[in-house]
Amino acid sequence: MTITRRDVLLGATATAALMPLAARAQTSEVVIGVIYPFSGASAQQGVDAQKAYETALEVINKDADFDLPLAKGEGLPGLGGAKVRLVFADHQADPQKGRAETERLITQEKVSAVIGTYQSSVAVTVSQICERYQIPFVSADNSSPSLHRRGLKYYFRASPHDEMYSAAMFDFFDALKKKGTKIETLALFHEDTIFGTDSGNAQAKIAGERGYKILADIKYRNNSPSLSAEVQQLKSANADVLMPSSYTTDGILLVKTMAELGYKPNAIVAQDAGFSEKALYDAVGDKLEGVISRGTFSLDLAQKRPMVGKINDMFKAKSGKDLNDLTSRQFMGLIVLADAISRAKSTEGEKIRDALAATDIPGDKTIMPWKRIKFDEMGQNNDADPVLLQYVGGKFVTIFPPQAAIAEATWPMK
Amino acid sequence: MLTAEAIIQSLASGLLMGLLYGLIAVGLALIFGLMDVVNFAHGEFLMISMYATFFLFAFFAIDPLLSAPLVAAAMFVFGAVVYLLIVRFAMRAKANAGMVQIFSTFGLAIVMRGLAQFFFTPDYRSIPQSALGGKTISIAGIFLPEPQLVGALLSIAAFGALYLFINRTDFGRALEATREDPGAVALVGIDKNRVFALGWGLGAALVGLSGAIMAIFFYIYPDVGASFALIAYVTVALGGFGSVFGAFAGGIIVGLVEATTALILPPSLKSVGIYAVYLLVVFIRPRGLFGSM
Amino acid sequence: MDKNFAARRRRDLFVAAALAVIAALAPLFVKDVYVQNILILTLMYAALSQSWNILSGYCGQISLGHALYFGLGAYTTALLFMKFGVLPWFGMLAGGTLSALIAMGLGYLCFRLRGHYFVIATIVIAEITLLLFHNWDWAGAALGIDIPVRGDSWLKFQFTRSKLPYFYFALVLACVAWFVTWWLEDSKWGFWWRAVKDNPEAAESLGVVVFNSKMGAAAVSAFLVAVGGSFYAQFVSYIDPESVMGFQFSLLMALPAVLGGIGTLWGPVLGAAILIPLTELTRSFIGGSGRGVDLIVYGTLIVLISLALPRGLVSLFSSRKGAAR
Known part of the structure; x- marks a missing residue:
């Protein structure tokens, strides 16, 4: 037939x-x-x-x-x-x-x-x-x-959205600077799809506006088999803060590679994604004591x-x-x-x-x-305040903004 | 920013990674070279080797270094079975044999990914503690991670052993002869199917070895093979199909080129360097560097 | 040229015309938008696969990097429209021409490669282009190009809800691809291609003619695939490098031809008619669980069909019909 x-x-x-x-x-x-x-x-x-x-x-x-x-x-x-x-x-x-x-x-x-x-x-x-x-x-x-x-x-x-999240990160930096912490240089590390690109752009823009110096702006291919070259560049830059925008897979590889190459950043402030996933902390949580991630939600709000x-x-x-x-x-x-x-x-x-x-x-x-x-005329809720969370002792603790924080930030990372 | 130390470190990391790429690719080279068959599921072979290593660790607390031979043995069986159940029929195709091989193994790759997702869920796994995991040796300020270092040494050993095996043993020569002329070897009493099944088993075992090493420091999920598969194909083609030494050299070149490109171009473009070098090489030598086919 | 051959060709033409007419009437019976979508995709892949078949099936130069031309077509149309206000109809021609030229250029460099070397070269060239577009800010980089659809317009070839114009375009494209194949089969080019495919060394004695015929195949194939890409850009109204230049797209262009019958006139059509609805339906009705069952089904079918029917599905029909080699 x-x-x-x-x-x-x-x-x-x-x-x-x-x-x-x-x-x-x-x-x-x-x-x-x-x-x-x-x-x-x-x-x-x-x-x-x-x-x-x-x-x-x-x-x-x-x-x-x-x-x-x-x-x-x-x-x-x-x-x-x-x-x-x-x-x-x-x-x-x-x-x-x-x-x-x-x-x-x-x-x-x-x-x-x-x-x-x-x-x-x-x-x-x-x-x-x-x-x-x-x-x-x-x-x-x-x-x-x-x-x-x-x-x-x-x-x-x-x-x-990413601009709001990134602004919150920089509000946090500004607040720490006021208290005397030295934060002048940044290293951006972002994957190359929409998420990473938007995040990197937003961070670069705000950094420029608020007078922070970007020592390295590294865009990497997501799901790369190896991140040695990229981490090497981060290590050479040795900025005050490492700001990764990575998904779980790259996040795991990033942290492992940093340990392999002997790079311990002063501070890591992540754009969420992989850095809020259980799988990442199961894999490399022991190396991430003190890592900070932006977030929308904090579990300690339950208190x-x-x-x-x-x-x-x-x-x-x-x-x-x-x-x-x-x-x-x-x-x-x-x-x-x-x-x-x-x-x-x-x-x-x-x-x-x-x-x-x-x-x-x-x-x-x-x-x-x-x-x-409450949505504006474009459909965006501008009153969604991001928070910053720090990974301490196996849990996420809200450290910013002050009205939501339950603890002070530990800076630098241990 | 680009200090001499940074450059040397990049190249060292690239070399180690390149040797590992070579180890991943050698199984492919073997199968390619001896049977002229493309295994489009090569990345998935790597993936299940990694899962096997992970589960041996998770359930029996066997360190990947120790389970590597076990995984290799299991993959040997798996490779032979794949040959007997699928590839054997693909090679018999009287028409379009090349395409049938490509697509039957491509279908196999999809099935393997689906099965992995079905049984293991898409969640990301990782081996948190192991004998080598997370440890690094520092020589003159250059960091050499232990898993990659061991992998690189294993790669060199594997290539050496394979070279001897093919050129010095009867079985190795039987593999060569069967490739040259399957009909003739039958007359001498060599069962073509048996030889090829063992060849596939050997190729798969080599992937198993690399998977066990990779599992020490890499994350594991159903699609993990995809990123490595293309590099493996390019490595083998660069070195030249049919040449085990070519795969070895190809791996080193790919690793170094990748590292060097990342120094010059934005890292998101580092693969472009590898691909460009491949095109350059085959433009000058259409059969790869050491290819004989 | 024997009488049977001529008769077969007339019959092929007649069957194609009949099918085209039936297909053209389909929208009268099929009102469900989801099913229409499947039909459009089937026609599109039939067109793409048929075009791919010209270079890889008839001419024997297996390319697994054809997504390059698809993507170039899509991006050319989208960029010309969004940045310079050029209507997609002209954009399509531009994209097609650009792709044809690039195909010939790449052919010039790569046709000396044989077998697997050539295949891998096509893959990496497409990958390089994907990476370049992924990092090219002016072309949208990873964010892609979003083509706003503000209303129905034939000039701008965009429609808010009706799928019919897209359907007919895809149908026409599929018919054109088929017809070009049919016509070339019996032309001197078709003769050269068969010679090249069967025995490149012997065909070498025909000298530069062989090379030119490969270039021709590459150009025609690339042009049609690029037009398909332009169509896709207008159809989906959003493109990004991964979705139009990805390796999986190259495979999806080849798969219908391989399963249907590579190097045959009807193979790609048959393959697309089976494969595309299968893909869509398994995803929609088995796929939502996250368990990978749809992948298992899909993959198993590919393995079985490719092993059981090396000549493709067309070999199920008379041994004469459709089997070119």
Whole structure:
């Protein structure tokens, strides 16, 4: 039998017709699309994200005694208790696939909103397609500063972006300098994809503005088999602060190579990513006593706000890890989105969008050390205050800003 | 900034890494050279060797240095099995044999990655403590990390042993002869399949050895083979297919070129140096430096 | 030229026309956007693979670096549009021409290489270009190029929701690639290529003609692939070096031809028709678990098909039809 293109088409059409088309939920259920890498090099991030969202789902759909939007009571009050259902899709870190999957989520699964994506490059296409379909997209954990500046109406980001994070780092440096610590020279070390490039650019710009000297600006190929040459250059520069923007794999190799080449930096202030991952500290934590990373979230907030600890326990039960920078943003992103849908009292994209734009959640009703959640006209929350965390004795301790800090920074690293 | 010490350190690190690249590549060179077969799953062979080393450490607390021979032996079996189950049929292809080899091993690579993700999860593993891990020797201010140093010495030893094996032993000559003329050797009573299976086993065992050493200082996850695979292919091609010594020389050249390029260009472009040197070499010598095929 | 050959060629042309018409009518029946997306990708890969086949299948110069031309096409169109306001239609021609010229230049340098040496050379050349673009700030470096889509426009070849214009473009491209292959098969170039592929040394006696024919194959192949890349840039509206110049793209261009039947007229089409829907559907419906099951399925199928059918899927049909060599 000759298999013609026609047969393939008819087969595909039939399959599509048989797939359960979840009708846009009226009152019983709200469907949200979650798009992450579930295969390939960053598959672990997708797996972790899934656990974070499932934790948020528990809080929303079941009755939970937290001072958090939607925690009390089951489901979304604005829609008569409708429960939220998540549909997961894999974008394999490819912008084109991200777009195709998002379109499938919107047209076949009939999601009311989309949340994602880990990789900023995929967020570009996912947000574009959501804009075209007028479906809100919540950028839970993308930190590229350019994302909210593209004139999109349906793009929302509750968490900080790289310029805000980098500014916090330099605020910290300024504060230390005022107390007499010598911080004049910096070494930037960043990988070469969007994350590293944005981070490196932001840091270089702010350093210039605030009078810090950059002795080395090293861009390296991510997932390099060897970082000896790069570390050698860092060692030669011997700056006051090493500022890495690296993912887990490169972070592990960086720390090991530094030990191999006998380079002990005065201080390391990292742009998160790999430096907030358990896998990195399992591998090289013993060499990182005193490392500082920017963050969005600090676990020690649980001391002042017990619900943070309880929610962390819920997450840990599912994943075996503590909430970290990424998973906390993912958790919060879904809460914010679901809250908006509830306030919109509708599952229509435009109404949800307007509700998101009207969001105003005070910081203490979140698990984040932020002032509040309120989106500007570009969809960015400018009140998401980053924090700086220091790895001390196997735990992360918040050291900056003063209102969130529970300890003084140890400087230099031991 | 670019002191003499920094340059010497870069070159020393590059040399060690180059010898390691050579060790990773020699298995590929062997299989290439003797059977004219591309193993597109070479990076994945490295990956499972690293996982095997990791699990021997995690479950039985066997130091990678000690488990290296075990891993090599296990990989020997694995390599032979891959030949018997897949490659043997690929080589029989009456048409497009080259493409069939490339794509059947490419499919194998994808399956191996999927299986690794399925069984081990995509999370990153690392061996935290081992006999050599994290230790460095310092000679005149030049740091030589012990795992890479041992790996480099092992690489030299492996090449030497392989050279002797191929040129001085009966089996080695049988491998050569089988490559030259499979039909003729059958007449002399040599089973082509047996010889090739053992050849694949040997190639895989060498990768196993390098994987065990790499596991001491490198991170492990399902896609870890990808970064090394391309370097391995370029190393072998640079040295010339069919030449074990070529792979050795190729590795050293690649390591040194990589280190030197990073001194001149931004490090994110250091691979460009390797690729450019490859193109330069084959432009002048289309069969690589020492290639015979 | 025997009667059978001429008849086969007429039949091929007729079948292709019929399929094209059926495909053109498909959107009437297929309204689901996701399925339309799969169709577009299938057509695109059929076009790309068919073009690749011209150089690597017919001419026997296996290239695993064709993503270079795809990426050049994509970037040329995107950069000309974003930086200089040049319409994508002209950008496509520019990208195609640039790629053809570069292909000939690279061919001049690399055609002396044989077998695996040539393959690796194509891979590293594509990698070098990827790294250069990755570090080239003016071209967006790692941030890529984001093409804003503000409304439907044929001039700018961008559409907000409708996939039909993209579908028809991809269909036309696939038809053009197929037709060029069909036409070249029976031309003197096709004759030279078969000679080159079968026995380069004997063909050497034809002297400089062999070299020119390889150059021609390289140029045509690169031009069409670059147009595909331009299409892709407009279709996805965002490109970055990894997504358009990556090695996995080079493999994906070759895979349909290899599985369908390398060096044959119908191989790439058949291969794309099977492989692309398979890839997309396994990812969408088995992939979301993070367990790698879709990879296992996909990889196993590639191994099985390549081993069981060395001549590709076309060999399942009559031994005459489609088998060029």
